[in-house]
C-alpha cells in the first residue's frame with residue numbers, strides 16, 4: 001500500500017485543530033484547488049521499534065484499510081493519504097459539530113427521543129461495520145461526532161483499535177477505554193462483534209442519565225464493577241426513564257457476549273423503532289404541516 005509522498009501543504013491549507021487522539025492530531029484543512037474542506041488526521045509514525053511514541057505503520061495501515069472499506073453516512077469517510085518521514089496524514093470527511101460527549105455535557109441529559117435518535121444512528125453505522133465483520137472496539141461518546149452543531153446527524157470516528165473479526169475466530173486484546181470496555185476485554189476472553197454491543201449499552205445509559213454505570217474511583221474499581229456487573233437504574237436520573245429504555249440497556253449489558261442483543265435485534269427494538277402510534281402521529285403531523 002503506497003501513500004502520496006508529495007508535501008501535504010502544497011495541496012491543502014492547514015487550519016485549526018478540531019480534535020486529537022493519543023498519537024494523532026486532527027486539523028481542519030482546505031483543498032487549495034477546490035476550496036473543499038476536510039479533516040486532516042496527522043498520525044505520528046513510530047520511529048524505532050523500541051520507541052513508545054507514535055504508531056506502528058502496520059497499525060496505521062489497518063485503520064486506513066478499514067476506513068477505505070466503509071461506505072455509510074454514519075461512518076467517517078477517507079479520501080486520500082499522504083506520508084512523509086515522520087507522519088502519515090489521513091484526509092477525512094470534515095465533521096464540525098463536535099463530539100457527542102460535549103453535546104451531552106452541555107445538555108446534561110437528553111430526552112428519550114433525542115437519545116433514541118442518536119443511538120439509532122450509532123446502530124446503523126455499527127450495522128454497516130458488522131456486516132463487513134469489522135468491530136470498532138473503542139465505541140464511546142468521544143468517538144461519535146456530530147455532523148454540525150445543530151444537527152442530530154452523527155458519524156463514527158477513530159478506527160485505530162478496530163479489527164476484522166473473521167467468522168468463528170476471536171481476538172484477544174487488552175484494548176479500549178476502561179469505562180467502556182466489556183467484561184471479555186478485562187478477562188482477556190475472546191473479543192467479538194458483541195463487544196461493540198456492550199459499549200452501545202454504556203453509551204445509551206450515559207445519554208439518558210449523564211452518569212457512567214461502572215465508573216469507579218480508579219481503573220481497578222471500574223474493572224471490578226464491570227466484571228461484577230454492578231449497575232442499576234436507581235440514580236435519580238432514571239426516575240422518568242421508560243421501562244422500554246431500561247429493557248434496551250439490559251439486553252446489552254450482559255456478561256455473556258453470546259447472550260447480548262445483536263445490532264439487528266437492537267434496531268428492531270421498540271425503543272428504537274417508534275411504535276406504530278408514534279409513526280402515525282408523525283405522519284398526521286407532517287400532513288397537517290403540508291395541508
Ligand SMILES: Nc1cc2c(nn1)-c1ccccc1CC2
Pocket residue numbers: 018019020021022024026039041076092093094095145157158
Ligand atoms: N482520534 C480521532 C479524533 C478525531 C477524529 N479522528 N480520529 C476526527 C475525524 C474526522 C473529523 C474530525 C475528527 C476530530 C476528532
